[in-house]
Amino acid sequence: MTDLHTRGAAPGLSDAFCARFGLRYPLLLSPMAGACTADMVCSVTASGGLGSFGAAGLSIQQLEALCADLKQRCPGPYNINLFSPDTESPLPDPHIPVDLAAVLRTMHDAAGLGDLPPPLPLFGPALDQLEVLLAAKVPVISFHFGISTDIVDKIRAAGSRVICTATSPEEARALSGAGVDAIIAQGEEAGGHRGTFLGGEMQPLRELIPAIAAATDLPVIAAGGLCHGRQIRQAIDAGAAAVQVGTAFLPCSDSPAASRWKHNLVNLQRDALTVTRAISGKPAQGIRTTFVEQLAPLEHSFLPYPWHYSLSRELRQAAVKQDDERYMVMWSGTGIDSIGAADLKLTIREKFRQLVTQAGWD
Numbered sequence: 001m002t003d004l005h006t007r008g009a010a011p012g013l014s015d016a017f018c019a020r021f022g023l024r025y026p027l028l029l030s031p032m033a034g035a036c037t038a039d040m041v042c043s044v045t046a047s048g049g050l051g052s053f054g055a056a057g058l059s060i061q062q063l064e065a066l067c068a069d070l071k072q073r074c075p076g077p078y079n080i081n082l083f084s085p086d087t088e089s090p091l092p093d094p095h096i097p098v099d100l101a102a103v104l105r106t107m108h109d110a111a112g113l114g115d116l117p118p119p120l121p122l123f124g125p126a127l128d129q130l131e132v133l134l135a136a137k138v139p140v141i142s143f144h145f146g147i148s149t150d151i152v153d154k155i156r157a158a159g160s161r162v163i164c165t166a167t168s169p170e171e172a173r174a175l176s177g178a179g180v181d182a183i184i185a186q187g188e189e190a191g192g193h194r195g196t197f198l199g200g201e202m203q204p205l206r207e208l209i210p211a212i213a214a215a216t217d218l219p220v221i222a223a224g225g226l227c228h229g230r231q232i233r234q235a236i237d238a239g240a241a242a243v244q245v246g247t248a249f250l251p252c253s254d255s256p257a258a259s260r261w262k263h264n265l266v267n268l269q270r271d272a273l274t275v276t277r278a279i280s281g282k283p284a285q286g287i288r289t290t291f292v293e294q295l296a297p298l299e300h301s302f303l304p305y306p307w308h309y310s311l312s313r314e315l316r317q318a319a320v321k322q323d324d325e326r327y328m329v330m331w332s333g334t335g336i337d338s339i340g341a342a343d344l345k346l347t348i349r350e351k352f353r354q355l356v357t358q359a360g361w362d
């Protein structure tokens, strides 16, 4: 693995983590499907962390282009993230239930759109995507929603490192048994999809970190609500070897998040957040919108994930173009409380540096 960075000042477990992954600081950019760019990845890696790209929704051609681009210009290790192939299944009945279709049609009319699009599997196929990553010798490959031993074996045989999200000690034990290199402990504070794959309730990060650290010998990467270096410090003190940070980078001037999304991150607090299945069919945390409020009572009619997500694809694209927050998807973690207007002016590199300084690593 490329090791271009000098080791940083983070002590103990973090030192070992940095050495193993070739990093200066034990800070990973969250892979954020739909809200990341290759430039963001390069900025975090160039700053001494691990840049990550959420690639679950990319076609094979897009993924090949991304791999070639990152290989050529990323100045150190990077991570490309996929969703578990276990989340893929055929749609038994493509018919959209009448009550759901009626609400979606009203929204389409309000946005000036035509008929509802037919359901599509939005992500994957993960095994085909994985072949691209293996051929490109991507340094780190991460998964959301679990991963099996045969896939981990394949990745390690190709010389890449593999990490995966867990939301409970049971999931951490399963991942450890599958042979991953490190475990992302995702607390209930996290923005975006819960990476749960064995069921159960989400836990606060401060309880989850020691529980997962006790359940496995693997390095724990803490994720969820970490938007200030003080919180990062607390996660490390609780037993994490590293942290994965998403929401804190979204308001930055060079993040691809829509301007309305950034505006809301700056101006809203955690009481504006909700955990909902209304957007994709799987529970995820983000800013409450008209879309979420109107669909939430129709849960009985949702199509299975990810088919349900695809029903709103035209609406979501139009919402960004028309700056219409009613139908936007604005994932956010509870760290939204620490985000202020000054964050809009920071670049990803400046935000990274600020977090490192606040965490006391420099």
Ligand SMILES: Cc1cc2nc3c(=O)[nH]c(=O)nc-3n(C[C@H](O)[C@H](O)[C@H](O)COP(=O)(O)O)c2cc1C
Pocket: 030, 031, 032, 033, 035, 054, 055, 056, 081, 143, 144, 165, 186, 189, 190, 191, 192, 193, 223, 224, 225, 226, 244, 245, 246, 247, 248, 331, 332, 333, 334, 335
């Ligand atoms: C906009 C957004 C998109 C996300 N997309 C992904 C993804 O594609 N793959 C993944 O493993 N995790 C994804 N996550 C979850 C992150 O891995 C991580 O758990 C989360 O960012 C941590 O919480 P924080 O956002 O409060 O820092 C996403 C999170 C956000 C905010």
